[in-house]
Amino acid sequence: MAERKAAAKASAEPDFLQSNDLACEAVGGTVIFATDEWFAPAANLLKRETPTFSPSAFTKFGKLMDGWETRRKRTAGHDWCIVQLGVAGQIQGLDVDTSFFTGNHSPCVSVQAGCLEKHPPFTLEGDRTGMAASAAQLAAVAELGSEAWPELVCVSELKPGYSDCCHNYFKVNFNHRVTHLRLNMHPDGGIARLRVYGVGQRDWSSVSPQQEVDLVAMTNGGVCLGYSDAHFGHPRNMIGLGRAANMADGWETARRPDRPQHLKVDQRGILQVPGCEWTVFRLGPPGLIRGVEVDTNHFRGNFPDSCRIDVCSLTPEDEAQCVGTNWNSGKWQVLLPPQKLRPHHRHLYGEAQLAPTPPVTHVRLTISPDGGVSRLRLWGRPTAPTAAPQANQERPPPTAAPQANQERPPPTAAPQANQERPPPTAAPQANQERPASKL
Numbered sequence: 001m002a003e004r005k006a007a008a009k010a011s012a013e014p015d016f017l018q019s020n021d022l023a024c025e026a027v028g029g030t031v032i033f034a035t036d037e038w039f040a041p042a043a044n045l046l047k048r049e050t051p052t053f054s055p056s057a058f059t060k061f062g063k064l065m066d067g068w069e070t071r072r073k074r075t076a077g078h079d080w081c082i083v084q085l086g087v088a089g090q091i092q093g094l095d096v097d098t099s100f101f102t103g104n105h106s107p108c109v110s111v112q113a114g115c116l117e118k119h120p121p122f123t124l125e126g127d128r129t130g131m132a133a134s135a136a137q138l139a140a141v142a143e144l145g146s147e148a149w150p151e152l153v154c155v156s157e158l159k160p161g162y163s164d165c166c167h168n169y170f171k172v173n174f175n176h177r178v179t180h181l182r183l184n185m186h187p188d189g190g191i192a193r194l195r196v197y198g199v200g201q202r203d204w205s206s207v208s209p210q211q212e213v214d215l216v217a218m219t220n221g222g223v224c225l226g227y228s229d230a231h232f233g234h235p236r237n238m239i240g241l242g243r244a245a246n247m248a249d250g251w252e253t254a255r256r257p258d259r260p261q262h263l264k265v266d267q268r269g270i271l272q273v274p275g276c277e278w279t280v281f282r283l284g285p286p287g288l289i290r291g292v293e294v295d296t297n298h299f300r301g302n303f304p305d306s307c308r309i310d311v312c313s314l315t316p317e318d319e320a321q322c323v324g325t326n327w328n329s330g331k332w333q334v335l336l337p338p339q340k341l342r343p344h345h346r347h348l349y350g351e352a353q354l355a356p357t358p359p360v361t362h363v364r365l366t367i368s369p370d371g372g373v374s375r376l377r378l379w380g381r382p383t384a385p386t387a388a389p390q391a392n393q394e395r396p397p398p399t400a401a402p403q404a405n406q407e408r409p410p411p412t413a414a415p416q417a418n419q420e421r422p423p424p425t426a427a428p429q430a431n432q433e434r435p436a437s438k439l
Contacts, residue, residue, distance in 0.1 A: 014169050016093030016197045018225060020218040020236055023181070023196035024048055026249070027218070027241055028086030031068075032123045033141045034133065035079045038071035040064060040190070041128040042081045045183075048249075051099040051192040061130040067101060067192035070185065078187040079106075082146060084119060087219050088179045089200040094153060096168040097193035098161040105160050106189035112149035112182040113174060120144060146182040150174065155186055166192070177201045199223045204285065204382065212290065216363065216378045221284025225319070225362075226327050228277045229253040233372065235279035235365075244374035247298045252372030253277045259369055270340050271305040276368040280327050283378070286313065286361045291379035292336055292349040294365075298374055300343045304367035309336040311360040319362070332364060333357055341367075359383040 023029035025046040034042035038061055045068050057064040070079040091113065098105040122140050133141075152172045159165040183194060200219045207213065216222035216239050224236040231254035233247065244250045256275045264272050289311065296303040310332040314322065322330045334355050341347060365376060 014093055014171060016171065017095070018236065019092050019197040019199060019223055020087065020089075020239070021195050022085045022087045022089050022091070022178075022198050022200065023083055023194060024086065026086075026245070029196075030084050030086075030123065032082050032084050032120060033137060034068070034081035034124065034128070035077075035138075036070040036073075036132045036188070037068065037128040038062070038130055038132070039069035040067055041124075042068040043124065043128070044068055045081075045191060045194040046083070047193065051097065053100040059129055064129070065100065065104075065190055065192070067099070067190050069101070069104060069190035070188045073188040078185060079189075080182055080184040082120075082141060082144070083181040083183060083194065083196075084123075085179055085181070085196065087200045088115070088177055089198045089221075090176070091152065091172045091174060091178050091196055091198040093172050093197045094170045095193070095195035095197070096158060096170065096191060097166055097195065098158055098168065098190070099163075099166045099192040101161040101190040101192060103160075104190050106158055106185035106191055108155050108186035109153065109158050109168075109191070110151065110155045110184045110186065111153040111170070112146060112184070113152050113176075113178045114144070114146060114149040114180045114182070115177050116144070116179050119179075144180075146180075149182055150176075152181075155184075158191075161192060172198075200284070202284070207382070209381065212379050212381055214377045215283040215285060215287040215289065215380050215382070216281050216376060217284065223282050225280045225282055225323060227251075227279035229370075235281075238279075238365075238373055238376040239281065240375070243295065244297050247302075247372060247374075250298065250372050250374035251279065252299070252302065253367075253370045256370045268340060270338055271369065273305075273369040275370075276366050277370055278327075278364055278366045280322075280362060280364045281376075282319065282362050283360070285382035286359050287380040287382045288359045289335060289354065289357070289363075289378050289380040290351055291377075292354065293375065293377035293379070294339075294341065294347045294349075294373060295375035295377075296341055296343060296345050296347070296373055298344060299372040302371050303343045303345075304341050304371035304373065305369060306338050306340050307336075307365060307367045307373070308334065308338045310364045310366070311335045311357055311362065312364075313359065313361045327364070330362075335360075335363070338368070 023046055026048045029046045031042040044066055051066045096109055152174055153170045158168050200221050202220050213220055218239045222239045227235045232252035233250050235251040237249050238251050258275045259273055266272055294307055312330050312332050335357055336349055336354055
């Protein structure tokens with residue numbers, strides 16, 4: 001079980017992997033029910049980290065796996081669990097990862113979806129290894145009627161957890177808002193991770209037209225559409241909740257091999273190099289950007305030398321054309337001209353530093369020559385109506401999906417790029433307002 005076959009050939013990855021993981025524990029996803037967790041608890045499904053294997057990890061219940069593994073079922077039925085998404089939204093695809101489950105993976109899986117008005121009053125707590133659902137838990141979850149939820153993935157075969165076949169990708173065509181998933185194993189076994197890729201959906205009817213929000217936040221519908229390099233960390237991490245936990249929670253590229261052997265700078269101290277790296281995002285709602293935050297938190301020896309931000313307004317047809325050309329087309333205009341960056345620092349730019357632009361739908365962040373950025377915030381006001389949840393899909397209470405830096409405080413003068421970094425205690429929580437700028 002410990003040995004994994006080497007990948008013979010990397011297969012093409014589906015496009016939906018660009019999107020946000022709406023179920024990850026890092027954005028508040030949680031498993032609130034599981035029929036059985038004998039060998040390993042279902043909470044492992046939503047870990048941010050990739051699965052690992054320890055040959056010597058055993059408990060009194062048996063081999064401890066980094067995933068969800070049930071006992072060998074000897075009664076009628078099959079095992080299943082309920083996942084509460086951290087960010088409600090529209091699901092585009094799933095990755096059912098069976099890493100290291102090579103003789104004990106679940107043979108088949110199916111997935112159903114629900115949109116609940118309120119979060120269920122129950123959850124799972126503590127170490128669940130060796131446990132199964134109690135009669136009271138089974139009665140409580142039966143109230144959800146999850147067996148009748150619409151099916152996102154019909155009963156489908158899973159491949160074992162060798163490195164060349166462990167990622168079981170399923171494209172989803174379901175144009176409704178989802179708050180909860182039912183993951184069914186047929187009949188039992190193990191799954192290492194469940195990644196739920198999609199776009200967050202917020203009900204904008206309760207947002208004042210005068211309220212400024214983070215237009216690119218994943219909770220507000222922002223999504224990554226392309227990038228030049230993501231060797232150490234995907235650009236979508238930059239629109240996650242709160243501040244980054246570590247470097248892995250940001251966008252980091254490889255070192256560019258075309259850097260000059262002897263580096264030179266211009267009058268502003270910005271490196272003069274031939275290459276750069278870029279990433280493109282679609283905003284949640286189109287909007288007029290009035291404030292920018294580029295946070296290099298944790299990137300002390302590998303921050304970019306400089307950055308710039310360009311914007312444009314695209315129709316869906318324009319976007320499809322740009323994606324097809326790897327973003328070599330499109331009419332971009334400068335929002336933030338090149339700015340020198342500092343390590344482990346929140347760079348805040350106000351209207352004094354931003355070029356005037358009309359309302360936009362897409363942004364491109366370019367860093368030079370390479371490096372890492374932990375968070376990107378784009379503050380502004382939505383300028384077009386954004387669809388509320390589907391008519392037959394109930395909106396969960398405000399606590400259902402945490403908002404990332406949703407509120408912006410009254411505007412003040414934006415600091416220059418060389419502003420001192422706020423004290424460590426100033427790190428915002430997931431729903432904290434936009435940091436106030438120093439005068």
